[in-house]
Amino acid sequence: PETTICGSHKELLRTGIKLATRQPVGCPASVQLDDLKQTITKDRITDxxxxxxxxxxxxxxxxxxxxxxxxxxxxxxxxxxxxxxxxxxxxxxxxxxxxxxxxxxxxxxxxxxxxxxxxxxxxxxxxxxxxxxxxxxxxxxxxxxxxxxx
Structure with missing residues (x-):
């Protein structure tokens, strides 16, 4: 079946978090990801x-x-x-x-x-x-x- 990336996963990709697999639209993870308490700040150390x-x-x-x-x-x-x-x-x-x-x-x-x-x-x-x-x-x-x- 064809899959696309749901909005929540697109947001994670935008912030630089890579996904292991593509998830179908409306995937159960999207509900959890909407509540994600991910802290990405300007001063986050990336080195x-x-x-x-x-x-x-x-x-x-x-x-x-x-x-x-x-x-x-x-x-x-x-x-x-x-x-x-x-x-x-x-x-x-x-x-x-x-x-x-x-x-x-x-x-x-x-x-x-x-x-x-x-x-x-x-x-x-x-x-x-x-x-x-x-x-x-x-x-x-x-x-x-x-x-x-x-």
Whole structure:
């Protein structure tokens, strides 16, 4: 069947958000997208190097605890993040030992694409550790209600 892009998806495309697939007009997502609380400001940082600099934290602040999911080249852990004097339960994404340098770089790049995005269904990175010669770690707040952590 022929599909077109609905108005809500056109608005997302206009703001620079790419869609994975075309949706039929009147798609169920358009209702949710009408209520989208997407924050795109003039001063949004779009330079990946600057984003990574702002997110960088020492590896010692991140503790991996429970392996939640393992994919072809990535892993998702529940863990703990030390932020100042407090400890917060978090989700940590990283790569497997078999992952190539390109796959590790891709994990970081994909995480940075979500930097400063505000939406109830999207986790944005709150910290990162991407030291050379070590597996990158991307830290996300831990949604207690969600099991889909891909």
């Amino acid at each position: 990946p190097a600057e984003q990574l600099r702002l997110l960088t934290t020492p590896r010692s602040n991140i503790r991996l605890e429970i392996l939640v999911h393992e994919g072809t080249f990535g892993r998702v852990y529940k863990g703990v993040f030390k932020k100042g004097d407090t400890y917060e339960e978090v989700v940590v994404k990283t790569v497997t030992d078999a992952a190539s340098a390109m796959q590790a770089a891709l994990l970081v790049a994909e995480g940075l694409r979500l930097f400063s995005l505000v939406h109830t269904n999207v986790l944005t990175p709150m910290a990162a550790c991407a030291e050379e010669a070590r597996k990158p770690l991307l830290v996300y707040c831990c949604p207690s209600h969600s099991s889909n952590l891909k």
